[in-house]
Amino acid sequence: MSGGLVAGLVQLCVSDDPVRNLPITRGLIREAARGGAGWVLTPEATNLLGASRELQDRILHVEAEDPTLAALREDARDLGIWLLIGSLSLKTGDPAETRFANRSFLIAPDGAIRSRYDKLHMFDVTVSDSESYRESAAFRPGTRAVLAEGPLPVGMTICYDLRFPYLYRALAQAGAEVLTVPAAFNDTTGAAHWKVLLRARAIETGCFVLAPAQCGTHVAHLESGRRPRRSHGHSLAVGPWGEVLADGGSEPGVTFVTLDRKAVLGARSRIPSLTHDQGFSGP
Numbered sequence: 001m002s003g004g005l006v007a008g009l010v011q012l013c014v015s016d017d018p019v020r021n022l023p024i025t026r027g028l029i030r031e032a033a034r035g036g037a038g039w040v041l042t043p044e045a046t047n048l049l050g051a052s053r054e055l056q057d058r059i060l061h062v063e064a065e066d067p068t069l070a071a072l073r074e075d076a077r078d079l080g081i082w083l084l085i086g087s088l089s090l091k092t093g094d095p096a097e098t099r100f101a102n103r104s105f106l107i108a109p110d111g112a113i114r115s116r117y118d119k120l121h122m123f124d125v126t127v128s129d130s131e132s133y134r135e136s137a138a139f140r141p142g143t144r145a146v147l148a149e150g151p152l153p154v155g156m157t158i159c160y161d162l163r164f165p166y167l168y169r170a171l172a173q174a175g176a177e178v179l180t181v182p183a184a185f186n187d188t189t190g191a192a193h194w195k196v197l198l199r200a201r202a203i204e205t206g207c208f209v210l211a212p213a214q215c216g217t218h219v220a221h222l223e224s225g226r227r228p229r230r231s232h233g234h235s236l237a238v239g240p241w242g243e244v245l246a247d248g249g250s251e252p253g254v255t256f257v258t259l260d261r262k263a264v265l266g267a268r269s270r271i272p273s274l275t276h277d278q279g280f281s282g283p
Contacts, residue, residue: 003260004258004259004260004261005038005039005151005152005258005259005260006035006036006037006038006039006256006257006258006259007037007038007039007040007041007210007237007256007257007258007259008031008032008033008035008037008039008040008041008254008255008256009041009210009211009212009235009236009237009246009248009254009255009256009257010025010028010029010032010040010041010042010043010212010235010253010254011028011043011212011213011214011215011233011235011248011249011251011252011253011254011255012024012025012028012042012043012046012214012215012252013214013215013216013217013218013231013252014045014046014047014048014049014214014218015048015049015050015218015219015220015221016048016049016050016051016055016218016219016220016221016222016223016226017048017221017222018047018048018059018067018068020221021046021047021048021068022047022067022068022071024252025042025046025068025072026071026072026075028252028253028254029042029072029075029079029081029083030075030079031254032081032254032256033079033081035254035256036256037081037254037256038081038082038151039081039082039083039084039150039151039259040081040082040083040084041083041084041086041180041182041210041212042072042083042084042085042086042182042212043086043087043182043183043184043212043213043214043235044086044087044102044104044158044159044182044183044184044213044214045086045087045088045089045102045184045214046068046072046085046086046087046088046182047066047068047088047089048089049184049214049218049229049231050218050220050223050226050228050229051220051222051223051226052223052226053137053138055222055223056089056100056138059222060089060090060091060100061090061091062090062091062092062093063090063093063103066088066090068085068088069085069088069105072085072107073107073111073112073113074111076107076108076109076110076111077109077110077111079109080109081109082106082107082108082109082150082151083105083106083107084104084105084106084107084150084154084156084180084182084210084212085104085105085107086104086158086180086182086183086212087102087103087104087119087158087182088102088103088105089101089102089139090103092140097140099136099137099138099139099140100138100139100140101118101139101140101142102118102119102135102139102158103116103117103118103119104116104117104118104119104156104158104180104182106148106150106154106156108150114148114149114150115146115148115149115150115154115156116146117142117144117145117146117148117156117157117158118140118141118142118143118144119139119141119142119157119158119159119160119161120141120142120143120145120157120158120161120164120167121141121160121161121163121164122135122136122139122141122160123135123159123160124136127186127188127189128188131186131188133186135160145167145170145171145174147171147174147175147176150178152177152178152208152259152261153175153176153177153178154176154177154178154179154180155168155171155172155174155176155178155179155180155207156180157171157179157180157181158181158182158183159181159182159183159184159185161181162181162183162197162198162201163197165200165201165204168201168204168205168207169204169205169274171205171207172204172205172206172207172274173274176205176207177207177208177261177264178207178208178209178210178259179201179202179205179207179208179209179210180209180210180211181198181201181209181210181211182211182212182213183211183212183213183214184213184214184231185213185214185231185232186229186230186231186232187230187231187232189232190231190232190233190234191232194211194213194232194234194236195234195236195244198211198236198238199238199242199244200242201238202238202239202240202241202242203241203242204273205240205274206240206241206264206267206268206271206273206274207240207264208237208238208239208240208259208263208264209236209237209238210237210257211235211236211237211238212235212248213231213232213233213234213235213236213248214231214233215231215232215233215234215235215248215250215251215252216230216231216233216250216251216252217229217230218230218231233248233249233250233251234247234248234249234250235247235248235255236248237255237257239263239267240263240264240266240267240268241263241266241267241270245257
């Protein structure tokens, strides 16, 4: 797909310390820009991962005071790029809400926040006898789907949202041509479901799907006795016909892909299923 927009998917392996994570993230964003990316995307939990709720309460900030957000907005402006910050863990500033927000940001090339999206679906699952997650204990779910005007029309989602196809259909029918799925998929479900779910969402909607991911074992610098968490990696770019265009593998780095919106029009003209909704009764 020549002549389109170059996107750079940043794959990270963040720790529980935002101060240590930030320079690594900024370095990879600059690497992506040097490689020609006009749109750079980072994963879910760009500022930290693996911290306890008690630690998060001590070190997290509200949006207006968050140093990671401020620094990355500055980088977008200095580099003249679009930047999707996959998500940041933030305090809400709501005195009636003790939980945090898991919030994605689309930053314009002038550094302005173009759109925000709070993750809708909370990862409350028991993967095995030894592995369970209760995201809703620490994070409040969002309430609004977001279609953003970026380098292309963007439907913003985060990680576990991927398992709810009606969200993606609604975004595509509202005009999205790209669906973003920044994630920190764990190793178990990632190996089994990550690629097939991303391909399915692309096929169902005729959209590009861009999914920058966390990878590897996340070090606990601030809580050294905490059990380490592992993420699947394999940042993925999928075309509107469902083809995998790029795979970031299992190590931190940048993966490049070129987006040509003509591919969206082509896929949707071949199978215009977004216009074929049929009402029904039951079950």
